[in-house]
Amino acid sequence: MPKASVSERRQDERLDLRGDATMLGSKSAMNASGYQLTRSQIEAVNRIFPKLKDWSRSEETLEWLSSIVPAFDGPSTLVKTITVNALMGTQIYALTAMASHVASIVEKRDLTQAGPELIDEIGNFTHGEKKRNCISFASKFAHFFIDSSRFPIKDDYATRMVKFHLQGVGHVSGGTYAAFFSNVDALKKNYELVAISYRELDHYLWFSGKYREGTRKPPFEKRGRRREGRKESKDAQSKEKRLQRFLREVAAADCANDLKIVLGES
DSSP states (O other), X not given: OOOOOHHHHHXXXXXXXXXXXXXXXXXXXXXXXXXXXXXXXXXXXXHHGGGOHHHHHHXXXXXXXXXXXXXXXXXXXXHHHHHHHHHHTOOOOOHHHHHHHHHHHHTTSOXXXXXXXXXXXXXXXXXXXXXXXXXXXXXXXXXXXXXTTTOOOOSHHHHHHHHHHHTTTTOOOSSSHHHHHXXXXXXXXXXXXXXXXXXXXXXXXXXXXXXXXXXXXXXXXXXXXXXXXXXXXXXXXXXXXXXXXXXXXXXXXXXXXXXXXXXXXX
């Protein structure tokens, strides 16, 4: 076999390095990214979360409702739809129509075998000839009322933070729940977090995303910027008020050391 030239060997080395950098779960790729996620960060958030009473009580209420109303008949599904919408801020206005939509899908499915496709089906909601993407609502409904161990919550914070930590390694593009589900599992595998529950991971993705947005840290450093002289919309003003209220509650929780761990600063 002829001996490879120096230039050929260098090209092969570059190709090998490129393959290593894109390999799912490659530790060298994750180290190079600078956006590693550790078990310590997730554990720190789960120590902080119970101190945030407004949010932890919402979760406790949904768990309580699930335990006392296990059925998915019309009235039961409507109560669940109203509650998750009110406490999780999913912005569903046609509540009765959405509840009927959910019930019509759930009654035909074996929920013990349902996978990510169920969330995409529920999230595909049409009302008054207007089609809406309600995947965030569907994922929260399924997480609290069907099985939290099979359905991680998809919202803007979770989606952005998963992408932030993956940095392209194993990331699947697309706005479907199936794509998000694949990305969450890639995140857990890449960082050896398979033993972490979806609930624990959700707390981290939500808290770190919300805190980073409120403090304009990556990947939210460009959020809230507007052109000089342009007024902020009422929705943007309302969101900013909610973020500031959240930051005040975090500050009052006496969790400075855990917060440094969450942000990777300790």
